[in-house]
Amino acid sequence: MKENQDGSEPSKNTGSVISVSSSAWLALAIICGLALATMYGETMVLPAIPDFIKDFGISYNTSSWILSSYLIAGAVMTPIAGKLSDVYGKKKILLIVMMIYSAGILAGGFANSLPFLLAARIAQGVGISMFPIAFGIVRDIFPIQKLGMAQGIFTSTFFGGSVIGLIAGAKIISDYGWHATFFSVFPVAIVLAFIMNRFIKVKKTEQEGTQTIGIDVKGALALSSTVILFLMGLSFLQDISSGNLDSLGFFAGSAISLIIFASLEKRVAHPLIDLKVLSDKVLLPSNIILIIVGVSTFMVYQTIPVLIRSPKPLGFGGDVITIAAVQLPFMIVSLVVSAAGGFFLSRVGNFNLTALGTIICAVGFFSILAFHFTESMISVTLAIISVGLSFAIVGCFNIILMSSPQKVQGISLGMTVLLMLVGNSLGPSLAGMYQQMYQETIPKISGSFPSAQAYDQIFLTAALLSVVSVFLAIALRKKMGAKTSIIPG
DSSP: OOOOTTSBOOOSSTTSOOOBOHHHHHHHHHHHHHHHHHHHHHHTTGGGHHHHHHHHTOOHHHHTHHHHHHHHHHHHHHHHHHHHHHHHOHHHHHHHHHHHHHHHHHHHHTOOSHHHHHHHHHHHHGGGGHHHHHHHHHHHHSOHHHHHHHHHHHHHHHHHHHHHHHHHHHHHHHHHOTHHHHHHHHHHHHHHHHHHHHHOOOOOOTTTTTSOOOOOHHHHHHHHHHHHHHHHHHHTGGGGGGTOOHHHHHHHHHHHHHHHHHHHHHHOSSOSSOHHHHTSTTHHHHHHHHHHHHHHHHHHHHHHHHHHHSOTTTSOOOOHHHHHHHHHHHHHHHHHHHHTHHHHHHHHOHHHHHHHHHHHHHHHHHHHHHOOSSHHHHHHHHHHHHHHHHHHHHHHHHHHHHHSOGGGHHHHHHHHHHHHHHHHHHHHHHHHHHHHHSEEEETTEEEEEEOHHHHHHHHHHHHHHHHHHHHHHHHHHHHHOOOOOOOOO
């Protein structure tokens, strides 16, 4: 039977249930595999953060760049790759993105210095830009009536890959060392890219080959400089007390770069961030909430491995397997709650769900601030935090989707992903700053380790940020009312 262009099978009876072609399901399975591999690469290194610190002889705040460099690359490349896919075709650009990601993964396996590893992580970060392209392919091959279901399945792979990466990464690091984690995913990425090239058929759209490339290169450079200089300022902040004012110079440079970025975005035809769209009374607070969610999530990612691996009494003296066990509830809850996002939206509405999520986040972070003295306490409070973060993400993305004018919906969602990734990149640096500022030594053990005050400051900062997001969510709800719009499907 011949397929319709949207991936559905034609039916003689217009009242019959719309079915999805086998080729569309196969394409979705392949794309989900690519997403799993990409997210696996993000979380597989988390248990190894203390090993990076030891092997490379680096400080805690410097170690944060192992996560931040990956996220900054993803933030900058996501809108660029999306634009290139519109001009040259989604499949072609997705293949190029996955090849760059695979090269970064392979390079990571041979990394013997921090600069080498950071270069590899930047290449791996390019892989993050596959997600909007993959969303576009799903939209092209699935009928609109089944699109919500297909997007839900695809979105669940984000957290599924994170769970697999954490578990498998911990086991591989424990048995073979952190280099082996990179080698473990490289062949999978290559095979999936080959299968995608062979089996996914994406019809050429009318605009492919006819549009001019409107890539905001100057804006991308200015945004990268803004974020990097700000993170450098955080890295040197602890030196102010000793008279070193480098951090002030970095912060000033970041502010100047931000002004230049804003000026550029007002003048270019295709900005990375459309300031007119962003300034909307609904979109702006929604995006700020997602930035806070990103910061909070990656503060957790940077903090927990160090806390678990640090020797007693400043830590728990655990190993990489313990790190995975403690963080696993966080990942699993994220997977389950996000997969059931449509159900929750239909029951309470997107504004109510967002407000509830931010409140749960605040409760969770204040709880972990008060109760982080045992591994089980941390696991339980992380699970609570995960519920709140997942609710906030599902609610905010739906608010942004339903509140954006149709003609700028793609721009709005791409901008949201970019800003959330920028928030993600800030999280590890904030945590690393506190870990470096507040340290103590342990008798008969060489080196110094983050003190109890460091963890108190990290969790307090996350809690206070969550309180800010609560006020933003409540203000959103009062402004717009309790709407219950959800994505079709």
